[in-house]
Amino acid sequence: MDSHEAMLAGFLAGDLDPDEARRWDEHLLECERCWRAVREDRACRQAAALLREPAPPGLADRVAFAVELAAAGADGPAARRVRLRAGSSRLARLSAGWRLLAGAGMLAGAVAATLIALLFAGGSGTGRMPAAVAAVARYALAVPSAGREPPPPQNGRSAPAEVGRAVTLTAGGQQIVVRTWLLDGTEVVVAVSGRPFPMPAGALGAAGPGMAWSARLGKLGLYCVNGGTSELVAAPVPAAELAALAARLPPA
Amino acid sequence: MSAVGDDHRAFLDATLPYLDVVYQVARHAAGDGQEPEDLVQETYLRAYAAFGSFRGGSMRAWLAAICLNAARSQARRRRARPWEAVARPLPEGVSPARGAEGEAEPDVADVVIAGLDAQAVSRCLAQLPEPQRVCIVLMDVAGYTAREVAELLGCPRSTVLARVHRGRRRLAGLLAGAGVSYGQP
Numbered sequence: 001m002d003s004h005e006a007m008l009a010g011f012l013a014g015d016l017d018p019d020e021a022r023r024w025d026e027h028l029l030e031c032e033r034c035w036r037a038v039r040e041d042r043a044c045r046q047a048a049a050l051l052r053e054p055a056p057p058g059l060a061d062r063v064a065f066a067v068e069l070a071a072a073g074a075d076g077p078a079a080r081r082v083r084l085r086a087g088s089s090r091l092a093r094l095s096a097g098w099r100l101l102a103g104a105g106m107l108a109g110a111v112a113a114t115l116i117a118l119l120f121a122g123g124s125g126t127g128r129m130p131a132a133v134a135a136v137a138r139y140a141l142a143v144p145s146a147g148r149e150p151p152p153p154q155n156g157r158s159a160p161a162e163v164g165r166a167v168t169l170t171a172g173g174q175q176i177v178v179r180t181w182l183l184d185g186t187e188v189v190v191a192v193s194g195r196p197f198p199m200p201a202g203a204l205g206a207a208g209p210g211m212a213w214s215a216r217l218g219k220l221g222l223y224c225v226n227g228g229t230s231e232l233v234a235a236p237v238p239a240a241e242l243a244a245l246a247a248r249l250p251p252a
Numbered sequence: 253m254s255a256v257g258d259d260h261r262a263f264l265d266a267t268l269p270y271l272d273v274v275y276q277v278a279r280h281a282a283g284d285g286q287e288p289e290d291l292v293q294e295t296y297l298r299a300y301a302a303f304g305s306f307r308g309g310s311m312r313a314w315l316a317a318i319c320l321n322a323a324r325s326q327a328r329r330r331r332a333r334p335w336e337a338v339a340r341p342l343p344e345g346v347s348p349a350r351g352a353e354g355e356a357e358p359d360v361a362d363v364v365i366a367g368l369d370a371q372a373v374s375r376c377l378a379q380l381p382e383p384q385r386v387c388i389v390l391m392d393v394a395g396y397t398a399r400e401v402a403e404l405l406g407c408p409r410s411t412v413l414a415r416v417h418r419g420r421r422r423l424a425g426l427l428a429g430a431g432v433s434y435g436q437p
Contacts, residue, residue, distance in 0.1 A: 048389075053276070055271050070301075
């Protein structure tokens with residue numbers, strides 16, 4: 001590195017003391033090479049700044065949700081019940097912020113909190129909800145409202161329209177890809193995993209490859225088909241209607 | 253409210269303010285087939301798992317280091333290097349500006365901003381060697397200081413500054429070439 005480059009490097013790093021800075025300024029008035037180098041350096045910094053993009057809306061909520069799931073899965077039932085009260089208030093804030101249910105945010109929060117209590121505290125004799133199923137159910141309860149008009153019906157039935165983008169969750173050591181669809185005015189959450197979704201206690205049907213089970217969690221219906229790729233569908237419709245609803249969605 | 257119920261909230265309170273900066277790193281660290289948002293989520297999950305071992309210093313530098321490691325891990329699983337996977341060829345007809353012997357090279361400062369868009373800058377940046385590209389992304393795109401970059405990369409500050417300086421110089425040539433080609437009527 002010659003003396004020009006050494007001074008340039010010091011200037012660009014902000015390492016010049018006042019005397020050095022003064023000598024550098026005087027040098028720049030006479031040295032075309034260094035002046036050009038400074039301009040180029042400044043221009044490249046400005047060009048690189050063009051690459052900045054703000055984080056997409058909803059990413060903070062998604063990250064917070066993922067961390068909350070991880071925290072809920074890390075401890076035993078006693079701690080989980082304690083966190084339930086904190087988590088339900090957080091989820092109530094999320095639900096209110098995302099306008100999940102049309103109506104008062106407080107009502108949405110209360111309903112969400114009640115359903116989360118059923119999920120984690122084993123209310124109504126349902127027993128423990130498997131972590132992966134609980135995560136999908138929680139996501140279905142917290143999914144943002146579509147805020148869009150459904151596509152025009154074809155042959156008397158509306159075509160499914162995807163809402164937002166696929167989201168990857170991890171719960172109970174199981175990686176799950178979740179997508180949300182709007183179908184006949186109903187938001188349907190479809191979760192896909194390379195591992196089977198365990199059947200909750202009290203569900204109808206059978207676990208195992210190629211088998212299907214269904215369950216009810218408050219107003220949320222759950223329908224699962226386990227196989228090479230397992231699919232769990234969650235929507236606020238009777239569980240008996242979920243299989244037909246799932247059949248109208250694009251394949252996973 | 254129990255201490256257990258507070259730990260993830262304390263983590264999020266401490267780290268979510270840096271989400272935007274982590275996203276800048278993730279956008280350039282994510283390899284082919286890897287969504288930056290997924291990489292950000294993975295970064296925060298890893299950071300949460302390791303939060304107890306954070307010993308102070310720059311939180312945003314710590315998160316950036318986790319993000320880069322997560323990208324490398326995922327790339328290893330995909331058997332591809334993340335930074336090289338980002339590289340794309342320059343558009344046809346664009347080449348680094350090289351003046352003939354004795355001829356002054358085009359002044360990048362005159363051409364680089366006018367007529368160049370983010371996509372062109374990104375393509376030129378992708379042509380840089382990985383060490384220089386990483387440092388420029390961290391300092392000039394994400395806004396880390398040289399000291400923070402040195403901390404998260406585990407190298408001397410002088411090394412970071414040298415990489416940035418050489419990288420910007422090389423980038424200047426690439427941008428000048430792209431600008432001359434784009435700028436021609």
